[in-house]
Amino acid sequence: MAGILITRPNHDQITTYLSQWSEYVITLAKSRGKSVFDLFSTKAERKYFEQYLESKKPNFLFLNGHGSSDVICGFNDDVLLDEAANSSVVKGLLIFARSCNAGEHLGQILVDKGVKTFIGYSKSFSIAINNHYVFRPKDDPLAKLFIEPSNLIATTIIKGNTVQEAHHRSLLEMRKTLSEMISSDIPNKKDYAFALYNNMIGQVVIGDDQAKI
């Protein structure tokens, strides 16, 4: 049965934002009858990650956390995946990593090791926030412009669409938002168009773009 493993570290402000906004993805997944393995907060450490991978055998990983071109991290930047990933454990997986730069180098390595498809970012992933909402991330209208298009990747995949469709829908959403930002007179909106554009051009798919769960 299709299972989704989600990592939701929350050890700093950006991971807290991503963790809370990922709740929408979890709700959708459960409403679709998917098994969801939610590695929230301190559970998003390597030992639990590996344990769940081996015992639950999910087929879709939705990873939130810091990263670089060589690693994807979890809680307190504990490394979850790197170049030494075990081929037998990652084989056949569909991975969406909301981690900076992992799409630059690690994504291809994982695909070479047997991951079916990797979708992520080859550049830094940025979020602009409205300071009035720091204690209510899910109500932040500025953060929404950045995180919703990214959530769309996960929700589109969970609904049974291909990775290519998920990528495309996310890009379309960013296009719509960018167009509004560029033409907007609203200070917060237009000022961060450069950051959203960076997210957009950094979003990459590696491997089989027709994969679905």
Next chain:
Amino acid sequence: MTQKITDQEIRNLVIERLKSISDESSLMIGGDKKLSKSDMIKSVKDGDEIGQKIIDMQMTYLRDLASGKLMENIMSL
């Protein structure tokens, strides 16, 4: 005659653009700390790693906007 823009001119351009950002907002670039407007301006002035990232992001955006590539990128979807 085409004149090449200097690094200092680029830095000044980015700083001017950052000055228009609202004080009510911040930017989080990946694993880096939350950046207020003044944090971003300082990083760009100091030329540190975050400052360089901001410059790269701003200049990619501006160049692609000016050349039409940004509109091409978004309209080709």
